[in-house]
Amino acid sequence: MVPLIFAGVNGHLDTVPVNKILQWESDFLAHLKTNESELLATIDKEGAISKDTEAKLRDVTQSFVKSFLG
Numbered sequence: 001m002v003p004l005i006f007a008g009v010n011g012h013l014d015t016v017p018v019n020k021i022l023q024w025e026s027d028f029l030a031h032l033k034t035n036e037s038e039l040l041a042t043i044d045k046e047g048a049i050s051k052d053t054e055a056k057l058r059d060v061t062q063s064f065v066k067s068f069l070g
Helices: 002-009 018-035 037-046 051-069
Strands: none
Touching: 002 018, 002 037, 002 051, 018 037, 018 051, 037 051
């Protein structure tokens, strides 16, 4: 849930059409669980987002948004 909130409040979803947000959310969570499980584990373990984790999450989110929009 933290990565979804992070994406929304930091403007990463501004370019995603409103009618595609639910699909983006589902695809992004699947992507994180499959390809970024270590990042999710770090967020869960830390209980907060460190600067390093924030930078990684930002990069992952931006990259995923670009690929989602094609």
